[in-house]
Amino acid sequence: MREVDLYRHTDTVNELLARYGVKFGIYKNNEFKEQLFPFDAIPRVIGQEEFSYLEKGLKQRVLALNQFICDIYGAKQIIRDKVVPEEFVYLSSGYLAQCEGVMPSKGVYTHIAGIDLVQGKNREWYILEDNLRVPSGASYPMIARELCRRSSPRTFQDNHVEDNRNYAQLLRAAMDHVNTGGHTVILTPGRYNAAYFEHSYLAEQTGAHLVTGSELTVENDHLYFMDYSGRKEPVGAVYRRISDEYLDPMNFNRESVIGIPHIYDIYRKGNVALLNAPGNGVADDKGIYYFVPKMIRYYLGEEPILQNAPTYLPFYEEDMAYVLEHFDRLVLKDVAEAGGYGVVFGSGMTAQRKAEFLALLKKEPRRFIAQEVIDFLDIDIMEGQDRVPRKADLRAFVLLGEEPMVWKSGLTRFSRDPDSFIVNSSQGGGFKDTWVLSQ
């Protein structure tokens, strides 16, 4: 990559991001605040060949995950064949008995997957997490690219970078593929959701309507969108950015006021498509993660191209023994938590804390996974005038339409704190564009 002019324009890009309201909302002391998502202009650069390897691996993984979900809510072969123990399925918080026997439109359960990867110092890529429920983040590099090109055209003359502004077309293709006839809408919990910018930006870019639950209604077994003049327009696909529990008070959380009563019942009948399909969280559970390489072999008869971070399940006796023996160098994750919470490092514990934790681990082995701490390959960020190395991950987006599609970009998040491994935006930190070179 040539030395780029762009770095000098970090402030310009951030100003433009502010102009377009590229923010995420957070609650601090019970008050809603909108925060700018700090952008660092040094991109993560992935070569063409390397990306095509990632692309193959990601497609393979998402196809296997989708088959797994279809199997779990259908024939359950993988349970019968004891590849995945049933308790990991039924006790996962993403498993929904209401989905038993449901085959969504075109057999797609994971329309939009956000797969988190990290690169080790050995240059190997490892999968950290599969996010299948409502993965967010694609809008940020998408708009950042637009603004970087505006701020520093030279950079994109001198470097050959795949255009990533086509994410909206990929998303539209995934939505159209499963649409059962009617308008396409994006369902948001509302403006006070952390990802509201993304919801509204994706609606604008895909030409879908942005709606809240109260604007949709189920009638005669179909879903309608109500016009202000009283017209009812049929809806055939809902890209919902609210979680399963809140989708339909008649079928899930009965207290939900942001959902649409009976939407789930007409979805089961095949009269509307929901993206992502409810219940697909059964496959993005941290416990199920351990089994993904096995799923790839089981369903596709292929060797996994991308590997998991080395993971142990204390549920299995031999893994428990290993975890106890090497506790100090492992990271332990509570399978029920997300967003960087419920993550502890064996090395950082006091003796008392460790004893307490081990007692809990022995009592509820199913609740935890243990992983080797990966020696991340750091990425530079600008801190004032200096380039400093920081931890960063990559969220790659895989969309299932007619064919699996991997977006030639991704969200690279970094932590500001030099000692932190946690790059989640809800815990501070910023983002970078991800370049995939086109030659």
Place this chain on the structure above:
Amino acid sequence: MKELRFSYEMKLTFDTPIQKHRFTLKCMPRTTARQEIADLQVAVFPEEFLEEDEDSFGNRCIFGHAEGLHDCFSVKMTGCARTGLHDREPAGELYRAGMYRCQTDYTRPGERLCAFAEQFSFAPEDSNLTRAMTFMERLYATFSYVQGVTDIYTTAEEALALGKGVCQDYAHILLSLCRMERIPCRYVVGLLMGEGASHAWVEVYEDGYWIALDPTNHLVVDDAHICISTGRDYRDCTINQGVFVGNTTQTQEARVSVWEAGV
């Protein structure tokens, strides 16, 4: 085998009128290996929009909504059932019943249930049914049937701590005990011969079949029960569930009659 006639009437009254009322009714029994249902008549008021489907447990559902203001909501159902056609219901292979082995929010054991479970010891060759019947016997001996002390939100653990409750509580406790033994088991809502309210009991997986036990009455279900719905716990089998707009207090009356045809 019996020829039964049944009627189910439920009426909700709202002290101030409500609107935009959405409801799901799971009140209709269906024909299975054990029972044959005929002449089923269901009347819902108000009946602006009604649709039908099965849920993922195979239960029959009516989905409906009533937009306009109304101060009452009622369901009347009548029909005939031939019961006791078989003593068990096909359940498929064990791996397909896995979800019924896992505890739910209603059945998850706490200290009380764990302590209660400790008094049992089984031989490895004891069948699921033997274990479940042992639990049922002990439960029937120690737990008292008392109305009004528990409600629809009471968990198995809470009910056991109270030592008393109604059919829903008996069923949840038995489910919890069976699931601690990794026995797949289901919650059943249905009607029982005589006059009164709807009833709840349990089905236990045994060799590819569901066998029904009524822990409230300490018996193996024969031909006096009509099954309406099954699920993992009470929640999956709620007879009437609704959301509406309106600030109101509601009162529910329900009446069940089941009698032998020609008697």
Place this chain on the structure above:
Amino acid sequence: MGIISVENADRLYWLGRYSERVYTTIRLFAKSFDDMIDSYLDSYAEFCKNLDIPNIYTSRDNFIERYCFDETDPNSIYSNLKRAYDNGVVLREEIGSETVSYIQLAVYELQRARESQAPLVELQRVIDNILAFWGIVDDSIDSENVRNIIKVGKRVERLDLYGRLHMSREEMQREVNRLAGRIPRTCLRYREDNLKVLSQIVSDPVIDYCSIVQKVDDLLEE
């Protein structure tokens, strides 16, 4: 496309109203501010009276600070701009990121004005952005319906303000005609009689400004 939900129709209308309120009140404020520099130090009392807002201010400086920037004062320019922003930010897919950005920029400029010794300079930039916002509404929003609802909001607000300010007959007639021309081009439900009465009032020998404000506020049906 081409369908607008009840919520969004409402937001478009209020986006039009609040953007107009900010625009016109800044222009009035600028006039008043100039008076207060050296000649007519407590002219803010009259300003409040004209606009029919409570005079809760204790001094010239207090008025300048609070009327412009106080987020707890519901009549402040800041509060009105914030309401325009709150309506705009949830209309991105309806009116476009580019359009929303001008409202966002107006907010940033107003925040900057607060730090300034010469706030009229930044306030001018707020006005520039609102004018740019109206320009882009006209230029780049394809849906006629969306455009017209924003404009109805703007016209209603202007008539309301002009009524309170007792503007000249000529101005009043122009605004009534503009509103009457715009509103049938939307699907908004409105009271036709009110519109007729408005036309009547502005040609009466003595204009009943009070009734104008009343009829305007009561023009749209819920």
